[in-house]
Amino acid sequence: MSTQVNRSWQMTGFGLSRLERVEDKVPEPGPRELLVRTKAVSLNYKDKMIIDGTLIPDLVFPFVPTSDALGEVVAVGKEVSRFRVGQRVLGQVIADWPDGDAPPVLHKHTLGSSLSGMLSDHVVLGEDAAVLAPPSLSDVEAATLPIAALTAWFALVEATKPVPGQTLLIQGTGGVSLFALQFANAFGLRPIVTSSSDEKLERARQLGAWQVINYRTQPAWDKAARDLTEGIGVNHVLEMVGGDNARRSLHALAADGRLSIIGILGDTELSFSILPFMRNRITVQGLSVGHRRAFERMNQAIEALALKPVIDKVFGFDEVPQALKHLEKGPFGKIVITMT
Amino acid sequence: MSTQVNRSWQMTGFGLSRLERVEDKVPEPGPRELLVRTKAVSLNYKDKMIIDGTLIPDLVFPFVPTSDALGEVVAVGKEVSRFRVGQRVLGQVIADWPDGDAPPVLHKHTLGSSLSGMLSDHVVLGEDAAVLAPPSLSDVEAATLPIAALTAWFALVEATKPVPGQTLLIQGTGGVSLFALQFANAFGLRPIVTSSSDEKLERARQLGAWQVINYRTQPAWDKAARDLTEGIGVNHVLEMVGGDNARRSLHALAADGRLSIIGILGDTELSFSILPFMRNRITVQGLSVGHRRAFERMNQAIEALALKPVIDKVFGFDEVPQALKHLEKGPFGKIVITMT
Amino acid sequence: MSTQVNRSWQMTGFGLSRLERVEDKVPEPGPRELLVRTKAVSLNYKDKMIIDGTLIPDLVFPFVPTSDALGEVVAVGKEVSRFRVGQRVLGQVIADWPDGDAPPVLHKHTLGSSLSGMLSDHVVLGEDAAVLAPPSLSDVEAATLPIAALTAWFALVEATKPVPGQTLLIQGTGGVSLFALQFANAFGLRPIVTSSSDEKLERARQLGAWQVINYRTQPAWDKAARDLTEGIGVNHVLEMVGGDNARRSLHALAADGRLSIIGILGDTELSFSILPFMRNRITVQGLSVGHRRAFERMNQAIEALALKPVIDKVFGFDEVPQALKHLEKGPFGKIVITMT
Amino acid sequence: MSTQVNRSWQMTGFGLSRLERVEDKVPEPGPRELLVRTKAVSLNYKDKMIIDGTLIPDLVFPFVPTSDALGEVVAVGKEVSRFRVGQRVLGQVIADWPDGDAPPVLHKHTLGSSLSGMLSDHVVLGEDAAVLAPPSLSDVEAATLPIAALTAWFALVEATKPVPGQTLLIQGTGGVSLFALQFANAFGLRPIVTSSSDEKLERARQLGAWQVINYRTQPAWDKAARDLTEGIGVNHVLEMVGGDNARRSLHALAADGRLSIIGILGDTELSFSILPFMRNRITVQGLSVGHRRAFERMNQAIEALALKPVIDKVFGFDEVPQALKHLEKGPFGKIVITMT
The missing domain is CATH 3.90.180.10 (Medium-chain alcohol dehydrogenases, catalytic domain)
Known part of the structure; x- marks a missing residue:
């Protein structure tokens, strides 16, 4: 050899x-x-x-x-x-x-x-x-x-328990995001996918997205996500970006909601307001594969x-x-x- | 009024x-x-x-x-x-x-x-x-x-966490059993259905059973279930009958397996051998809606x-x-x- | 009547x-x-x-x-x-x-x-x-x-599982904090108490604090907490204040650590750096009674x-x-x- | 060397x-x-x-x-x-x-x-x-x-979550049992110890047993355990024996109770009645170190x-x-x- x-x-x-x-x-x-x-x-x-x-x-x-x-x-x-x-x-x-x-x-x-x-x-x-x-x-x-699928799987299935019918917001259409979309579908979650491209959003729909949001045309996508969930907010958000984006993710969450931080494509700081966080019993968890x-x-x-x-x-x-x-x-x- | x-x-x-x-x-x-x-x-x-x-x-x-x-x-x-x-x-x-x-x-x-x-x-x-x-x-x-679906749901989703790819043995084709079959399918479990009727088993297959066992023609259905799982045994059994049937259910289980007792159509006694139970870390749980x-x-x-x-x-x-x-x-x- | x-x-x-x-x-x-x-x-x-x-x-x-x-x-x-x-x-x-x-x-x-x-x-x-x-x-x-004890209890026992020998940082010596100290002791946790008063810290010691930090004389109390834990960091922090204090709490955490936000006495904003948060699989949870x-x-x-x-x-x-x-x-x- | x-x-x-x-x-x-x-x-x-x-x-x-x-x-x-x-x-x-x-x-x-x-x-x-x-x-x-302490620890702390104030029945005063007694005490459980020797029971009391039962003088120790718990039954039993003894253990359990089978000193068969098991949502789990x-x-x-x-x-x-x-x-x- x-x-x-x-x-x-x-x-x-x-x-x-x-x-x-x-x-x-x-x-x-x-x-x-x-x-x-x-x-x-x-x-x-x-x-x-x-x-x-x-x-x-x-x-x-x-x-x-x-x-x-x-x-x-x-x-x-x-x-x-x-x-x-x-x-x-x-x-x-x-x-x-x-x-x-x-x-x-x-x-x-x-x-x-x-x-x-x-x-x-x-x-x-x-x-x-x-x-x-x-x-x-x-x-x-x-x-x-090894990384993309396992990261999505761990955030959705191992670190928490998927409850069919709950909403999941997935940011973007990269590798992790599309695995998350496929797993979410398989478990009966309602995936909301965000992207800046209508064409990608259309493909996400074909892969099973329940709703899509173009964050270029709807920069207040947290508000849009709340509207899609009758004002209740999203049960789980997979955070891929950081910074202001993560702040919006927290705004998009329902009471008892969960933010899984699994990627950083942008600003590495996150800041948010504690009072609603505490009242709504929000969980933020960092994950890595x-x-x-x-x-x-x-x-x-x-x-x-x-x-x-x-x-x-x-x-x-x-x-x-x-x-x-x-x-x-x-x-x-x-x-x-x-x-x- | x-x-x-x-x-x-x-x-x-x-x-x-x-x-x-x-x-x-x-x-x-x-x-x-x-x-x-x-x-x-x-x-x-x-x-x-x-x-x-x-x-x-x-x-x-x-x-x-x-x-x-x-x-x-x-x-x-x-x-x-x-x-x-x-x-x-x-x-x-x-x-x-x-x-x-x-x-x-x-x-x-x-x-x-x-x-x-x-x-x-x-x-x-x-x-x-x-x-x-x-x-x-x-x-x-x-x-x-209210009873049939919630009993199946509670045993599969609330009392434990369904892991896609794991096997689930479902006894019979009554109300609870068919709800269990449908939920199991939705979660990517591999349902094995038992019945005394080939015609009902065929319908169970159409509803998504991964494998079926006719317990009339195969009275050692626990052995049959082991064979279907490459000798490993079944991860979860929903017990509907009791007595000797429950004993067989325990024999059919894999290590770390779970027996959920959710119905009694037959003998109300259950007896089993403790040593393999302990070695294989089996769990038996009684459930009621x-x-x-x-x-x-x-x-x-x-x-x-x-x-x-x-x-x-x-x-x-x-x-x-x-x-x-x-x-x-x-x-x-x-x-x-x-x-x- | x-x-x-x-x-x-x-x-x-x-x-x-x-x-x-x-x-x-x-x-x-x-x-x-x-x-x-x-x-x-x-x-x-x-x-x-x-x-x-x-x-x-x-x-x-x-x-x-x-x-x-x-x-x-x-x-x-x-x-x-x-x-x-x-x-x-x-x-x-x-x-x-x-x-x-x-x-x-x-x-x-x-x-x-x-x-x-x-x-x-x-x-x-x-x-x-x-x-x-x-x-x-x-x-x-x-x-x-009804509020003070139940908030401490919920954060320590219901929202997570206390593991004897793990460290818990408790901020201050108010009602919630002292209940947390007493529960922590009972469960074999190692409580570290912070205060601006040496006299209160002495009383906390008598109530069972494993270590104490005066944050007035040691403003970098996160560093002090790391030092007390051989550089590993604290397993769980009960956050009572918010703002910069919460940021320090995150710095004080060990890998797989948990920050329970149960009070806000100061600034209602929290900001932190995402990268170590993700790498160390940190959890932040807001709780309310x-x-x-x-x-x-x-x-x-x-x-x-x-x-x-x-x-x-x-x-x-x-x-x-x-x-x-x-x-x-x-x-x-x-x-x-x-x-x- | x-x-x-x-x-x-x-x-x-x-x-x-x-x-x-x-x-x-x-x-x-x-x-x-x-x-x-x-x-x-x-x-x-x-x-x-x-x-x-x-x-x-x-x-x-x-x-x-x-x-x-x-x-x-x-x-x-x-x-x-x-x-x-x-x-x-x-x-x-x-x-x-x-x-x-x-x-x-x-x-x-x-x-x-x-x-x-x-x-x-x-x-x-x-x-x-x-x-x-x-x-x-x-x-x-x-x-x-390695075996005695870890078996007791795993049954009490890893396989379930100890809730202070709950009752735990411990059979005998051998190695596993006394570790269980010490851990139970540390977690605020209320340990009930059984033995055939009053002298050993007295020593168990000194080690922190909340109640003791001499199963020689009280062969219906399951009934005795129920009486000690105001008829409610015991929350958790550590089974060391098997056979008829295990059957009594199940009788001693409260609703939502748990039987951890961690030893077999006697008969290796266990038989019990399913109906109360199901109604009371009993869990039996085999454990091994x-x-x-x-x-x-x-x-x-x-x-x-x-x-x-x-x-x-x-x-x-x-x-x-x-x-x-x-x-x-x-x-x-x-x-x-x-x-x-």
């Missing part, structure tokens, strides 16, 4: 111009590790922020970015008992979080952040940090799950519900820079790179 | 022969009560057991049986604030259970049991013991909800999920004895009596 | 000067109501804010303020089944919240706010809006429970744990203005008015 | 006569393993059942029994990050259960059962299967925790609450057969073997 060539995209510094294709040896798995041949890698907005240098300023180079990949197990360490050669696996992004509460020091073992990422032909994963891919999904589809057991439960659910991830565009391994540029355009769903 | 005639079916003793049609005055609602004009009444197996004298041996006569009815509010007491005339309502069967834990002494305020039942043109309900009917359901459909808040949540879910109750047969007000006889035949879904 | 005189303190406008003693007839209880002879009334800071006109600007006069009182049932309506004459009861402040989620429109039925308050010899309570007082407490002690079932559970706990409320000072019925002035001084524990 | 001698007690067949002292080489830890020098080992009743051959009939010999030991880390594998040499550790009995749900195939990795046990001078533990011992406990005290996170939380609680395990008797390493015989006498608390 060691005679094979292992292609990677490596950061040698910040900026797209410092992302370079390299070739080296295929790594060897340790006793409890898996050697995985990567088939497809999906991108998240945070990958762009890491490459740009805005998210992890003290990154050590060279560094292989990205966290989400589907691969096939091609070799296993001698003590491995959870997997065998030939299985299709996905990496568990927060590698040392099996279940329950997160590990005490979180970012010690995170794929594509404190650990090396997935933009390589071969990667090594701990056997405790991988899950089986859902059999019904293609390689490209399965590659989209999820644990391995939740990932397994989600994959089981994806099979049972026959869900298919929404893919915006697929790029070849040579087109990684183009794929990253495409990410800035606000895709509708996920961007995936195939390794072939 | 008091000049109107109020028709009822009243028990003057045990047995179908002592169930008699009577006419009296329309009752007056108290300050916090609703006068409800009944439109449709659904039957439950326990109504038959009450009429036969097997469930409540010390019942005081005369007694109007049944618990489940859809009606229209025709008058309200002067302090009523939760409802207004013209609304379609359903009675909350355990009348003094608004939310959370049940009231200390349960059967003090139960419709059709410690309280008078619903087989009358007019009934009086406390305003705290009623909920709005789902607008999308007809009168006949809505009348089926549910609280008003759960009823409200369920109705909201029925709207959002566009569920339609399965009606076996509708009878006229004069056909109550025939309807009760039909109940013994093992209907597929609910039996309803219309008041007109 | 109607020949008796019923003394009250009534607001005829905002400001202490418009709080007047009046006498009228003893009220009659309705069919499901209790007539309660008040023995002791405790004050909360919000009573001062209501009297000053800062909390409910559109209050309708005349209005009897305050919410917390211990009284004896002296008559019951003819349909009352939950209480009998002679029992010592406390009013459930959010009167229509029996259990589970709060009622849809919260402030419709709140004692001393949307409903008339307790500063009268006699008050009328719905039988669903009262609980038995703990037998081991005196009238004065029991009168302190609690439901009747929680009140019953708390009273049972107070008995079992043999807790005694901390009383700062007791005033006579004629001294209500003095008692309200004393409230501004930052008492150590509760202020109570006896009706005799 | 490999020149050192490693003493063990090994089973070469079933029966006490086949338990033999042997000496071999000190084992080497793998890359993610700890070499632990054992200081104290505690016994559980199931150790006796394993040695007698009644619990695991297909055990492979030679086999080192027992599961609970306190030891010091004397060497670590090169990839170990959670522990360092010199720390005092306890083994996590169900080794591959870090948190949340149990692993799919439970008994694959259980200390002293599917894995080799602890009756050796040195043992090797995976770094994921160990926790730090509470600093305030001596070696002998800490050795008692607990996960590592619960172990860590418990140790933190033991520190915060300053709890001290009750030790019945300490034996020397040469006295293992005597210690096992003593186990049959029904000790009051734990039996421990010191390795020196």
Whole structure:
């Protein structure tokens, strides 16, 4: 195996111009590790922020970015008992979080952040940090799950209990948002989707949005959301932006409502008025992906519900820079790179 | 209003022969009560057991049986604030259970049991013991909800958290079972339905059963259920029968599995072996209908999920004895009596 | 009974000067109501804010303020089944919240706010809006429970699950804070108390504070709290102030930490940085008293744990203005008015 | 290190006569393993059942029994990050259960059962299967925790939520029972202890039992428990015996009560009547020790609450057969073997 060539995209510094294709040896798995041949890698907005240098300023180079990949197990360490050669696996992004509460020091073992990422032909994963891919999904589809789908799933299903008929406001139509839309539909929630594009909103409707709001034409979208819910407010909002947007999210909430902060695309500050917050018993919770057991439960659910991830565009391994540029355009769903 | 005639079916003793049609005055609602004009009444197996004298041996006569009815509010007491005339309502069967834990002494305020039942043109309900009917359901459909649907909902959604992809074994194809089947489907559970009739199993399949087992041709249905789940066992079983059947249910369970005891059609004893029970961390829970808040949540879910109750047969007000006889035949879904 | 005189303190406008003693007839209880002879009334800071006109600007006069009182049932309506004459009861402040989620429109039925308050010899309570007082407490002690104790209890025990050994930061030494300190101790939590007074901190220590911080001499008390927890941060903070103080509270939190907002003595805005909030999976929850079932559970706990409320000072019925002035001084524990 | 001698007690067949002292080489830890020098080992009743051959009939010999030991880390594998040499550790009995749900195939990795046990001078533990011992406990005290304390903790605190003032019936005065008694006291539960010995009941009282029942003089102890709770019944029963005893436990339960099955000393069958079970919404749950996170939380609680395990008797390493015989006498608390 060691005679094979292992292609990677490596950061040698910040900026797209410092992302370079390299070739080296295929790594060897340790006793409890898996050697995985990567088939497809999906991108998240945070990958762009890491490459740009805005998210992890003290990154050590060279560094292989990205966290989400589907691969096939091609070799296993001698003590491995959870997997065998030939299985299709996905990496568990927060590698040392099996279940329950997160590990005490979180970012010690995170794929594509404190650990090396997935933009390589071969990667090594701990056997405790991988899950089986859902059999019904293609390689490209399965590659989209580790961050985007698990974040949506964790916010909707693990951190709370979805109650059919309740309303859920979903911001935008990126990867996490469309997974949230699909899960919400499956659970009988009433999803309200916001976007600045009527065309995207129309596609969201076709995917099952109960209501849509164009926040460009309706900048007071919190008011619009209240109107859509007969003045009661929305039961749950998935916050993707921060700043003033998050403040509006709080205004849009019903009594006993919940704001799950799962992304920051804008201002990193949030300010709000405490009195209605207290009177209405509002909960705000920060979330960041999820644990391995939740990932397994989600994959089981994806099979049972026959869900298919929404893919915006697929790029070849040579087109990684183009794929990253495409990410800035606000895709509708996920961007995936195939390794072939 | 008091000049109107109020028709009822009243028990003057045990047995179908002592169930008699009577006419009296329309009752007056108290300050916090609703006068409800009944439109449709659904039957439950326990109504038959009450009429036969097997469930409540010390019942005081005369007694109007049944618990489940859809009606229209025709008058309200002067302090009523939760409802207004013209609304379609359903009675909350355990009348003094608004939310959370049940009231200390349960059967003090139960419709059709410690309280008078619903087989009358007019009934009086406390305003705290009623909920709005789902607008999308007809009168006949809505009348089926108070016991059968709420029991299934409470066991699947309130007492535990449905995890899509998990398996659920449902016994039979009566009212509760078919509601459980519909809810299970909506939540992405994998329902396995048992019956002694291939024809009913075929209909269950059409309603979304993932697998079916004919317990007549496969008396070791617990073994059959294990085989269908690759030897793992079923995650949740809804027990409707008791006795040896319940013992089989426990054998069919996976580790961390749950047995919800929601009905007794057979032997009232249950015996099982403790060692595997302990090793596999099994939970057995007895359940009995549910609280008003759960009823409200369920109705909201029925709207959002566009569920339609399965009606076996509708009878006229004069056909109550025939309807009760039909109940013994093992209907597929609910039996309803219309008041007109 | 109607020949008796019923003394009250009534607001005829905002400001202490418009709080007047009046006498009228003893009220009659309705069919499901209790007539309660008040023995002791405790004050909360919000009573001062209501009297000053800062909390409910559109209050309708005349209005009897305050919410917390211990009284004896002296008559019951003819349909009352939950209480009998002679029992010592406390009013459930959010009167229509029996259990589970709060009622849809919260402030419709709140004692001393949307409903008339307790500063009268006699008050009328719905039988669903009262609980038995703990037998081991005196009238004065029991009168302190309805808001202060229940708010602390709900934040520590009902909205979350206390884990012995975890740290809890409690702000100040007012009524809610000292109940929180006593409950925290009982559950094996490690309470850290903040105050501007070394003398009060010493008394807090004697009541069981694990650590204390004087925020006057240590304005960076969030840093001090981190230091006391070996850099890990505090697991739970009870926020009483708002504004910059709440921001510091968030800084003091450990990963997976919780901020319960249960009071506002200062700035009503809260602003914080989202990124660490998300990474550390922080939860912020607004809370406002609690439901009747929680009140019953708390009273049972107070008995079992043999807790005694901390009383700062007791005033006579004629001294209500003095008692309200004393409230501004930052008492150590509760202020109570006896009706005799 | 490999020149050192490693003493063990090994089973070469079933029966006490086949338990033999042997000496071999000190084992080497793998890359993610700890070499632990054992200081104290505690016994559980199931150790006796394993040695007698009644619990695991297909055990492979030679086999080192027992599961609970306190030891010091004397060497670590090169990839170990959670522990360092010199720390005092306890083994996590169900080794591959870090948190949340149990692993799919439970008994694959259980200390002293599917894995080799602890009756050796040195043992090797995976770094994921160990926790730090509470600093305030001596070696002998800490050795008692892994099964007895964690079983009691899990049943009282993890699988449910202790509500102060609720009643808990504890059967007997063995290791698990006395831990349950101490935890119950700490949480404000009202523990009722049963035993056949008035002398042991008197000691249980001194440890904080609220009430005691001698089941020899009061064979209808379920009735006695009901009487002690004003006819309401007990909220939670910890079942240690099985068979008829478990049936009595169910009779002793209040509505919404819980029976945690955590031990089997007698008949392994349980039978009960379903109707009251269903009406009263009873829960029966089988439990078997607990996960590592619960172990860590418990140790933190033991520190915060300053709890001290009750030790019945300490034996020397040469006295293992005597210690096992003593186990049959029904000790009051734990039996421990010191390795020196």
